[in-house]
Amino acid sequence: MNGETKTVRRTPASGVGVGVVETAVELDGADGSIARARALTADFLTAAPRGGGQGSGGAVPARTVDLARLVVSELVTNALRHAPGPVLLRLRLAASAVEITVRDGDPALPRPCAPDPTRIGRHGLEIVRAVADEFHAVRETAGKRVVVRLRL
Template identity: 40%
Template sequence: MKGMISMAVQVGHRTAHDPARASALPAWRQAHPGRSLLPDSLRGGQHDHGHARTSWAARQMALWSRVLAAPSASAIRPRIRDTSWPVAREAASVGRTRRVLTTQLSSWGLHELTDTAQLLASELITNALRHAHGPIRVHLRVHDAFLRCEVEDADPTGPVPRTAGADAESGRGIELVVALAQTWGSDSTLTGKTTWFELPLPGSGHDSTYAAPTQ
């Protein structure tokens, strides 16, 4: 008996084949139906096998019968409101940017900012097309309680606000940005500059009074 138990519990070790032990095992099992070769200490001391099986089944039923709430979309992926696109060096790019802005702000639920953002972005792109050379890019994103629009170009010279004459047909771009944006500015980059403006989000509690530009 002890030899059979020893043979049963030796896991991971090779033992020599013992014909006597091998022939004794079927006979012992026939004489002791339902008994395990392992002592109670190795089987957790459980003698009531029916109760153990019932408890395990009950635990499984309780586990798999629970109704789990599906994770929300925000928990899976936080909402990101940040996008950018290149602007071709052609007059049609101004109108194209206005349409892209309308679509993007609509998808973000910021319809109230569309008109102002369109107007100010158009002025910045027009300035970039007129005064800068090289590639132009628009970057639109929401941060904190503001919508920020950036226009990047290859001209290192920043815009200078000036008052256009009453009969002037141009020169009011930065003047409009100063009047309508919460704040605006121009930052130098390795390849030129980025001119930007910010508008407060609806319901954010920020007014749209003029703030001095940051350099």
């Protein structure tokens, strides 16, 4: 994808159910990549109606947009800091949830640190897990995929 943003609209093959809107961008770690990921997230979620334009629900709540930006910022920062190569950010919006997926080239799964209010920094994964309705990380052939879902 080389830094290009791609938006795709899909509905289930049977034509029954709620549509999904998604977008993806590959980030190379150049200056501004994290800010770009946050901006893409906010723009995507504020522009797309819930349910992928199927008339179910209206705009994504501002609180969900803010939480999604926070999650994207933390996950993309971690991936760019700890993994080789580009990072793929994918955002999916359906009637019931926002799904944030970050793929990178390091197969090591993220491990949150034990809570420690005296520690400075390294709280990102704790924050993500605290605000997420679902969180999982999966090893892939070349790297890993971290997926977070935020209910609308």
